[in-house]
Amino acid sequence: MLFHDEMIDPFQACQAFASASAVDADLQVRLYTLMLKCRRAEERAAELAETREVGCPVHLYLGQEAVSAGVCTALKTEDQVFGTHRSHGHFLCKGGGLRPLFAELLGKATGCARGRGGSMHLIDTSCGIPGTTPIVAASIPMAAGAALANKMKKNGLVAVAFFGDGATEEGVFHETMVMAAIWDLPVVFICENNFYASHLPLKDRRKRDNLADAGKPYSIPSARIDGNNVLEVHRYARAAVEHARSGRGPSFLECRTYRWRGHVGPAWEWNLGIRKREEVEEWLARCPIRALEQQLLAQKLMREEDMTALRQKIDEEIEDALAFARQSPYPAMDTLLRHVYVER
């Protein structure tokens, strides 16, 4: 036979697993904490963008937090994630700090990219964030490349590409899917389908609402999941990561979620004629954080007052990070020509 046969679908195993097992209590609280941290940090960043204290463009992840939290908690610290222009959530969930994030937003020397990157270029190599890229789809081949390196080095690590629905329209997505499949690369493709590429609705860009089929032509196991259900995201991500780590190759997850604010900046963009208010409100009602909150309360894993205290603690951390960023110096001019090329 000229072509590979269909591979084992890790998500079939996952479905059995998902119904049989629950995510333990500690992890549920951790997921909640991570999502809340993303949410509060970005709401603060939105305010700073409104007052122009943050000058670089800011693409907010509000509403999509369950995807980054659910996926990143399925990974080891050394596993790599590659993000996009909308990566505050990926950065924080994978272990990036609030201080380097806020300092980067303000263009300070203590920022995670020393002020060179801004909101769209985040990095923390100490916790598996080799960089985010705002060129649509560029995270996809880079993650596969990192996976190739992991495979060649036999280090047992997994790489994850986060990307949006629009990225599946770039040629490099398809090129990468082929290479990831034929070499069984330890990579997980996380497509965050928030239904808009900038301001273009998915229905204007795709014949059918079948993004989860995108892996099928390449025999890459694929699944469509509720990206606003953090426990579901986590369970599927764990199955996909396990599949990759055990040498069985890539998988593709379409996480259906929603971008609450506009493409860039803090505006809600109610009145651009792009999306209906009812549509936004429907998704606001499906807030991933509130959903988990209710479950935590129902299961008595947390009380209202625990949640209030947690929110306060997170807000304090955010204010500390902002104060740190504000007090930090701008990058020194004599650093300007450094790192254009590697220094030895």
Place this chain on the structure above:
Amino acid sequence: MYICENNGWAMSTPAQEVSAGRSFARRGEAYGILYKTIDGNDVEEVFDNVRAAITMVLHGEAPTLLECRTWRVKGHSRSDQNLYRDKMLEQEWLASDPLQRLRAEILQRKEATAADVEAVEAKVRQHIGAALEKCRQLPPAPAQTAFEKVYAPAYPAAKAAPASAAVEQKAYWQAIQEALCEALDRDERYFIFGEDVAEYGGCFKVTRGMLKRYGKGRIVNTPVSEAGIIGLAVGAAMGGLRPVAEIMFMDFILLAADQLCNHAAKLHYIYNGQVKVPLVVRTPMGGYRGYGATHSQCFDSLLMKVPGLRVVTPWSPRDAKGLLRTCLAGDDPVVFVEHKALYGTIGPVPTTDEYLPLGQAAIVREGKDITLCANSYMVSLCLQAAELLAREGVQAEIVDLRCLAPLDRDTVAKSAAKTQALVIVEEGPLTLGLGAEIAASVQELAFGYLDAPILRVAAADTPVPSAPELERAVLPSVEKIAATVRRALATRG
């Protein structure tokens, strides 16, 4: 209708080694494309399936994808000695040679006799031999034709409004939109094609409101597929339309570089003028907004190096409109480079229709002491620097190049000969930029007139950083221009 000729080999690499999935054809599944794999060595099977596919396409069923399994008999190219293929497999495929199969089929069905078939074969052989012989006797193409048909000839005659003409104050974006609307009003072959161009009105809102006026059929939102946008626009232009494509940021033009540089720019020349690619690609360049390394670049001088492309970089609203009108009316592929920092600037635009000529620089400020040569947003900085210098008693002349390909070297050289000193200002990185080309040209044309070294102001040879402090340090500024002018004049003694 897509026909994939799966001949089993990508040069020397077997297809199954580098393909995922059960078949090429199945890729159609994810896109709602009807697909089928057929025996590409059975010409009758191919014919029947293609006929069916045509019917489906014509009835608007969907695009179709036919994967025809076949075999490349020889190596990939002349230098390929074909040493890597399994001999058994090769023999198997050669035994299913499509000509031999059809021949056997015809004879078996008694549709022709062996003598008939041989007669046809002899006739074909004779025909090819005669054609080859005729070609051998033809003279080689004359050398001077190598310089012809790089560009298509047809441009409207330049028509500038007289100085007395009435003007209206217009924003840069508005001037661009007016030129677009005029084209769409005048000729239904024009359409707007790009990401977010319809409801949203384009990333920088240049096409705002046009959807209402022209409808979805002509203001076309595309997927996030830059290579596809330019590639389809090239095809549409070759197919007789006049697409106006928008690439959201000039940085993203690299994603479409193959379609733009290897195809749009070269097809007219390669085919000796038999095809035209009347395509305008609009795209904004430039920094000064904290967007960082991947959303701030100026590739205007990079594209100057691609023969066959026109590169137009207007500074004023008037030029934006008058030059775009010319580009839209012409038959060449044009990269019309706008600037993010200029969209809101307002200036006089004549109420009469202008066609401003490509390749003609403009003197936007007269002066006797030094020439500043710039394009796009850098002209704004030069004007501010000139004001600063005027207070020091230095009268700078400013040449706005307006267009980089074709490049008006003469106007710069004449101005430099007059002022005897030249500073070139560009926003892209210094090395091998616009300044290098202008400096080389001016010393050729006006060496004896220069009284000071030609100096350049450009971005540092670094990516553009996001932090405002760093970005300011990397990019040209009014202060840097003024300081460079002072440095040039100081050498005069």
